[in-house]
Structures are given as structure tokens and as C-alpha cells.
Amino acid sequence: MGIKVHEAVMMAFEIVIEGPAEALVFNDPDFQHEDLNFLSRSQRYEQAVRKSALMVMKLREYGIADPEEIYWFKSFVHRGRPEPLDLHLGMFLPTLLTQATPEQQDRFFMPAWNLEIIGTYAQTEMGHGTHLRGLETTATYDPATQEFILNSPTVTSIKWWPGGLGKTSNYAIVLAQLYTQGQCKGLHAFIVPIRQLGTHEPLPGITVGDIGPKFGYDEMDNGYLKMDNFRIPRENMLMKYAQVEPDGTYVKPLSDKLTYGTMVFIRSLIVGDAARSLSRACTIAIRYSAVRHQSELKPGEPEPQILDYQTQQYKLFPLLATAYAFHFVGAYIKDTYSRVSSDINEGNLSELPELHALTAGLKAFTSWTASAGIEECRLPDIYVTFTPSCTYEGENTVMMLQTARFLVKSYNQVSSGQRVTGMVSYLNDLSRQRIQPQHVAARTATVPISDPVSLVEAYKARAARLVEAAAKNLQAELNHRRSKEDAWNRTSVDLVRASEAHCHYVIAKLFTAKLSEISNAAVRAVMTELCLLYALYGISKNTGDFLQAGILTDAQITQVNQRVKELLAIIRPNAVALVDSFDFHDVHLGSVLGRYDGNVYENMFEWAKKSPLNKTEVHESFHKHLKPMQAKL
């Protein structure tokens, strides 16, 4: 059923890419260049800038303005890789839109839109990351001149990492501790010019540069920024919410949660990115595994495709199932985000806490899983491009603990007799049923392991049990009269586990819910198999939790392990069609191993011949080092 499934899956899930945009880019000679693998970092940066500049021109030329279309166009131009204008388009412009006053928008937005201003978003400092309150950069208001004086008082306060800061930007939105009338008012955002318009030289008082080579992100000029008594006008503080009046009076914002909106948004994008990166990795690994032959399964027969080995299927198919699962999670978060943000615009903040907790946890869960999966596929390029997402926009452990805070809070609400809603509503059952691990043995016989819905129930029970255990351990530490913070720290390993279990449940639930929306029977069948594999594989990798809580018995675990292996064989015939459905163009994949036509070896040889070390028949080091040595010895 190969190709039919491919088309049907694409239709069912709208895994549609913008055909015209794709053609516009891939057929445009201006966007062609030498294989990036053979370029130095400086050359890669230059290529990326060239393409970004060209991209902006072409977007205007073609009149592409819809954000979704821009997204696809950009992703084709840069083939899914980071680029120096990412922060300008993804952070600088949106922050202006959401946090600038109308007057500020008049001054900055159009120039920025037209790229007279190229901006970045400078938050992280060398010594301070996810814990925003710890940032040290200061902005001190001087009422005499009506200016803010910006300073980087210590080495640790140097802004470090912002993309596009090193070489590209001439402006930055800088997050700094605001001091006015002798008091610290916490973090605020300021629009700071950093380079001279015209010459692009750093302005006096500004030290700016590239932070050097990294693990991936070669084309991005992640930068540092040091400010010494650098003055900007009062009107350069982003003042849609908080304000500093000319005399230095500080006016508080209505809600401090609102400024977190941008980060929630970015985190929700990372979930979608996790799905796409993992899909690319699966596409390459599965296609290659169908081309590569190795050893023998049956004596005397030719070497089989390595995809026929159970161990290879066991490595790859659960990842394939995960890639599909994350697609659905990404779509769900995107929808939820746009719904909640329209509520926020109408002044309703009630869903913000759960959204914040959910995006934090799912960002961590999906980026961890995807990055481990990409590593399993052993794909250096995708790995280094994707894996930093475990750290940026909130370090994952910290993210998990944020989710845990919400879970514990919800648990406590339930314990005190209130009901909770949304994804955590399973906690309501805890008080009614009082799940006792010792007494559930009788109940477990009813978990049929071939039904996704009942597996979701098992995940739910596990999440409930781990949330409860973490909350109780936390309470026990508090009963030992430890300080709140100390007790939290001593329970944090439990808390992270509880968050992971919660996220795992949410993902299994969303995947399962998606099945009923599929009308095409063949697609529903193959998706149900993937969904089962996702759920069962997760159980087999975490058997301890399910056994210990008495959710499943030994015998059932054995069945689960057995069923996982059966599913591998069932999915095998559709494996290539399932990755073809992701519909990555060869150019986008950028992989010799993952080519659609499978002509791996011929192309690998052609590719290697272009390597810089092969530029000359005899390498210069022969004359420099080898020959003199041989002459001497």
C-alpha cells in the first residue's frame, strides 16, 4: 500500500508544504551555493547573510507577507538551518509589536521592517541564563538628561549568545535591571543602537563581537555585548506596560505575566521544531537502512537490508512513532496558544498558568526526546542544529520543575477539596479513588494492551501516582521543618520524574485522540499501529514505574515487550512510505544518505571528491613534513 499511504497520510494531517514557495526557492539560481560541509565558519556565515539579504528582497518582490508562507519560504532558503536574521524576525520585530508604545512603533517598526534597523534580543548573560532575575546589566535613569545609562558592571554581566549580535545587528533589545530614583525596579527591555548606521562600526561605549566556534550554528554570529556608560534616550525603554516618567517616577505594569508571552510563544515553536527535526532524522535513517545491506540473516542468502534486523527496527520505529506523536502535540500547542492569546487580549488570563506549565514541560520533554532520537540516528548536522534547544529558551530541567510547580499546586488544590480542570483533571480522581499501589492488583487485569485508550489510562495512572509521590515527599521534607526551598531542592529529582510522566501522558492522550479524526481507513490503521507502538514502547522503557505502582503486572509487561516487537514487524512494510509522507525535499534534507532515490554510495563518492583535502593530488603537508622526515630518518 506504500504510495497510497504516503498520499493519504499527507492529506489526513495536512503535512502539506507550500509547493510554489518550494519551487521558487529550489529553482532559483541565486539561492544555490557550494556544499556547506566544505566551507569554513566565516564562509558559512557569509553565505547565510547573502541568502538572508536575498530572501528579504525576494519576499518583497513576490509579495509574500503571510507569516505561514514567510515561515516556509525562509525554511527553504536556509534549508531548516539557523540564520543571522532569525532573531530580528523572530524576536526583535515581535517584541516591538507586543511591547512598544504606538509612538515607539512609529519610530522603530517600519525601519526595522525595511531592515534599515537589524535587531537582536539580548537577554542571556555570560553568568546568567534561565534565572532572569539574576541578570546583572543595569539601566540607570538620569532625569537631568532624560536618558538611561546602560552598564555591564562585571564580566559575568556581558551579554553572551544572542544570535545575530556578533556581526549582523545594528540594534538590540537589551534586558536590564532598571534603576530609577535610587531603586531597582527589576528587569525591563530597552532599544539600544549598537553600531553606527553607515559604517557598521560599534558605537563608542559598546564592545561587541562573535563568541567563537560552537557545537553547530556555524552560520549564526552568536555575539557578546558589553556596555560602558552607554546612554540612550528615555523613549527607548519599551513602555507599553511599565513606564518611567520624565522625572523618574516609575509606573508599574498591570500584570507581570504578560511579558512572558514571547517566551511561551517561542517554546511552543520548539515543540514543532522537535517534531520536524526528528522527522528529518527518521527520513534519512530509515531510507538509508533500506539501502544498506549488512551481514546475513539466513545462511547462504545475500546480505539483507539492515531495516530487516529487529534491533534496527527497535532503534528507528519508536522514533518514527514519536515524530508523528510530536507533530500532533505541536499542532495542539499552536492551536491552544492562539486561542489563549486571543483570550489574553480580551483580558482573560485564567488559562495562562496551565499554558505556561504545559509549554515548559512539553518543550523540555519533546526536545530531550528528539535530541536523543536524532543522536540514535547518528546524524551530526541535525543533532548540532537541534540539540541546543534543550538549553535555550529555558534549560530543560528548570522547565520540568516549572511544570512540577504547577502539578504540585494542582495536587494541593485537590487535596484541599477543590477541583482542577484541563490536562491535570486526573488529579481529581486521586481524592475519590485514593489509588493505593498495593490494592490495584485486582484492577489491573482490565488493562487491555491493544487498545490505545486504555493505555492512555495507564499513563494517566502513572502520572497521578508520580505526582502524588512527589507531592507527598515534598510534604514530608516540609514536615521535617526544612525551609520551603530546601525541601523543594531535596525533592527535585522526584518532581522532574512527575513532570515527565505528566507530559508523557499528555502526548499519548493527544496522539490517541487524533486517531478518531482520521477518515481514511488505511491511514487510520497505520496510525493506530504507530500510536500503539508509541504508547507500548514508552511503557517498556519505563516498566519500573508501571510495575511499582501496580498499574501493570509482570505478565502484562512481558506481553507489552512482545507486542512492541510484533508491531515492529507490522510497521516494517510501511516504514519508507511513512517517512516519505513527511515530504522533505532532497535539498532540504541535505543528506547523501537520505536521498529519495537511494543512490547513496555513488553520491557519497562524488561528494567526498569535492572535499578540500582532495583539492590537490598530493597534499602540501607531504612536501612540508613527510618528505623531510623520511629524508632525515
Add this chain to the structure above:
Amino acid sequence: SVNHDLASERQTASFSVEKLTAWLDGGAEHTRIRRAVVEAIECDPVFSRENQYFQSQNERYEAAVRKAVHLQKKMHEMGWTENGPEFKYIYRALSGDVAFLLHRIFMRSISVLGSDKQIAKWIPLASQYQLIGSYAQTELGHGTYLQGLETTAVFDNATQEFILNTPKISAMKWWPGDMGRSATHTVVFAQLYVHGKCYGVHPFIVQIRSLQDHSLCPGIIAGDIGPKMSFEHIDNGYLMLQNVRVPRENMLNKFCEVQPDGTYVRLGSQQINYFTMTTVRISLISDEAVIPLMKACTIAIRYSVVRRQSKLKPGEQEAKILDYQTQQEKLLPQLAAAYAFHFINDYLQELFEKGYREVQRKNFDTLPELHAFSSGFKAMVTQYCTSAVEICLRACGGHGYSLLSGLPSLYTKILASCIYEGENTILLLQAARFLNKCFMAASAGQPVPPSVTYLAAVKHGKCPAKTKVDFLSPDIYTEAYQHMAVRLVSSTAAKLQDLIQSGVKKHDAWNQCTVQLVQAAKAHCHYITVKNFAETVEKLKTEAGIQKIMKHLCDLFALHGIFSNAGVFLHDGYLSGAQMDMVTASYLDLLAVIRKDAVPLVDAFDFTDKNLNSALGSYDGQVYQRLYEWAQKSPTNMQVSPAYERYLKPLLHNTRSKI
């Protein structure tokens, strides 16, 4: 001056760091020699790695060749010899950043597989660098499965030569180090054909480049395979052979020979051909897996006491990130693993040396065990260490991703160790085949090697632990690991038998059990590692302080394994849910205990700052200053970016056309 957050960690050490270092080195004298080697290498500017992170592949390769050439001079100057006590420290001192490593494998394979006559001819040439060797086994389409190699060597009676050919593209040799640009000769593994009959894979010495002008020999196509995830300094190469003729004497013939009339004579076990790989697998455990993990732990733990983040208590300074339980839970088990694998390496070295003496006497009895051990432990240790290094990298937040932290290059290099010298899954299956065989033999009452006699003692029953303190007893947890290993080996063996008895063909049955077989092989290696750690601690009587902290690390390594693989211990009820909670409690308690000695424990690995080459991990903890200074040296900051004049300027100024 030392950063005071790091300095304070060293004042509270519960043991003498110097004594621990000496013990790890196998005695103070070894420490002295090691430091002398490191000192001599590091004070020589040719060996500097200062600019490594900024260099291109071409520059890295050239530097590695320069170092390799200079090393010959240096050894001569210092009076170091290949058999001297200094030799094994040279590679560590260079951090492996040197060319001609495959030249050494070339020599080793001739020493092991060559006749006395061949050794007498080739080894002096190679040690004098009159030729540069490589080792060409892997092909574009064929890796770990040697029988699948497609390169052919056909014996020509008339000329007494072998004719070597690459019959198709997937048969091209691909990956051998030193072969892309440097090597003049290589050992080629090819299917031997005599009079139309195939005798399997054999090694042949083939000249590939001219000794005069280094140009390629007739019939040879060779070059560099292009950029990789790591090993930028090595010219991994490709090689195509077109009717290349080598004399009959160029087949390495200690164990098999083709006589002038074409008669094929076997002089020993076929397995011996793979003995070079067995030795390489054992020797890479320390250099390529354990030492990189030790370095990663050193960097991550030192950084974690300098880095402060958020507040543990209101009103206080931001806390050292190592004071967070979650950070401890990331790093300290990796530290314990570094120690565990250091000891397992000692154990394997001993086992191997014993085996090697036997092989020299042409007694091949120990080969299956040796082969299984080298395969299983190579796979288990490299896989474990790779994950561990990655955890260290991620535990350093954003700065971990800077190449200047040293962690990405450690990670990419160690990741390769999971694949080269045998892909890990295949190696684990080889170990599993041995375990399965031994289990069947033991069940039938036949003798098995001492390392696996435990498989005969299948015990049912439950773990006797009553409190969380009981889980700090090595007997309790070693027993649990043993039980788990036996259960996994025996249940897989039973399933395999069942399938075969129910009529499934043997190879199909094997493939259907491979996921479990891999699990069983890992469980076996994990058990032996825990047991060996516990025994090592037990034997360590002289130093109370050191024994105490080693005992903690051993407990942590063991309990971490149970905590993170809870399912396999709970599965048959050997541990109860309540006992698993005790394991968790003891495990988490240990983190806080080991936390206090974390910095001294990495200091004891005794890496110099130059060796670590990390802005985050140096001894003085001046993390941020160093990061800032090093970044400014980046070539991207040295020049005005050409991208500005060419692309940014028109973009920034050409507003009209955009609107």
C-alpha cells in the same frame, strides 16, 4: 588566583587527592613518569592545541602530521621508547591530536598476523617511517560484518602474484585513517580466491603511493572522504583498486598461507585474523572512552561550583548549581561511572594480557571469551561513556555548546567510538552469542570460563533488604545485578529454544530475540562492572579516607543503575515496590554525601589545563574571563566581516527598492 568558589571546595576534601591520583595511576612512580611526559609535551610549542577550535580541517590535518613527525624527534631526544614506561602516556598527553595512529595499527597487524620473515622485512621500515601505513578493512557498503567484504584478491599462479580489485562501488575501502592523504602502504582485507575458490577474508600489504613523489601508484584511486563529525585532524580515506598486483609474499601469512603452486594451508585458527580488532577494542576503552569521560566530568563539575543560578534560600546569594539535587543527579553518577570504568579497564587489561600470552603460544582456548569480553565491554563502556559525556555537556547549559568549553569535541570524538572497531549493537550480539552458549553449557553441567560460572547458579527468590541502609551493602546490590543478569540471559535462551522447537528457523528465531539478547549482554557487563568495583574497593585497605569515598562511589554507581533500570529488577518480583523506594532514597542520600568531595574527586584525575583545553574547566575556575578572552581570538573577530560590505550594507541602505 583561584576562583574562591572553587578554592573552597578543595578545603573540605575528605581524602588526599595526591594519594588518590597515585592509586589511580597504579603507584606514585607512575604518576611521576606521567607528569614528566605531560610536562615535556606541553612545554613544546609544536604540540600546542591552543588554536585547535578555530582551525579548518586542512589546518588540523597539517598540524597533526607536523606533530606526528615532531614526536619522533621528541621521543629520541627524551629517550622514550615504544617499550618504555613513558610510551602509554604520550597519547594521553597529546589528547590524541596526532596523525599516524593507523600507522601503529598497520604495524600491530603485521606483528600479530605476519610471519617472522614479514615482520623482519616490514617492521623496521615502518618504525623508521620509510613508509607510512594504514589499515583498510571497512568498505563503503560493509562494516562490522567482515565476511561481507567485497574486495577481491585473486592468486595468479603464473606470476606468483595476487591481483587486487574493487569490483563495485560499495566495495570501495572507506574510512581508514591516515589513508586519505598520508599513507604509502596499507593492509587491505580482501576475499582470497585461488583457482576459482574463495577462501574468505585475508590481509594483504599493498603499496598505494610512490615513495619518491607521493603520487598514487598505478591502479590506485585514493583520497580523503570529506568532513566528519569529529577527527578533523585525521585524513580518513577511500581506496579503489584496479588490477593492482602484489607479490605472493605480501599476504600476511603467520596463520594461513598460499603456497607457490596455489595450495592453501591453514596454520591456526581463522579467528586469529580478528585478533588485531580484539586488541584494539580493549585498548580503546581507556584512551577513547574513560579518559574523555573523566575530562568531561572535570570540566562539568568544576564549572558547576563556579556557576551560580537562582536562589536556594531567599535573601542568600544565588546558589552554586552543583548544590541543586537535579544537577547532582546529572553529574555525580557520571563521575561514579568514570571510576567504575577505570577499574573495569584494569580488569580487562589483566584478562587480555593473560590471553595474549596464551595466543603467543598458539593456544587459542581463551579466544572466544576474550573476543566476547572485548566486544561486550567495548560496546557497553563506549555507549555508557558517550551518554555520560553528553549529559556533562548539557549540564553546562549554554556555555557547554561553545567549542571553547571543550565538551563538544569530547562528545563528537567519543560518539565515534560507538561505531568504529565494531558497531555496538553487533558487538553486544556477539557477546550475547557467547553468553547464550555458556548458559546452555552450564545448564548441561559442562565447564564454562570462570567469568560466567554465575550463570549456572540460577537462584529464585527475593532480595533480603529490609531498610534503605541495606542497599549500601555490596552483597545486596551485587546479588541483585547477578540475579537480573541471569534472569535476562536465561529467559532469552529459553525463548530462543521455544521458538526453535516450535519450528521457527534458527536464524529467524535469533533475529526475533535480538532486542532481548542485547539487553542480556548489557546486563552481564553491568553486573561484572559493579562486582569488579565492589571487589576493588574491598581490596583497598591502606587508605581509609580513599576507601570510604570509593565505597560511596561504588554504591552510587550500583544504585544509579537500579534506579534507572527499575523495571528489570522489579520484573520478576526480585525487588518489591517498597524496596525500590528504599533504593531511590539511598541513592538520593548518596548524592548529597558525594557532593562534598566532587571537586577533589575530579582533581584526582590530574588533567592539566592545557590537556583539558577548556574555558570552563581549568583548575583556577576563572571561567568567564577565559571565555571572554578566548572568544576574542576567534577569526570571526579578527577581520571586518566581508559579509557587511557585500550583503549587509546594500540591505541596510537600499530602502527604496524594498518598499
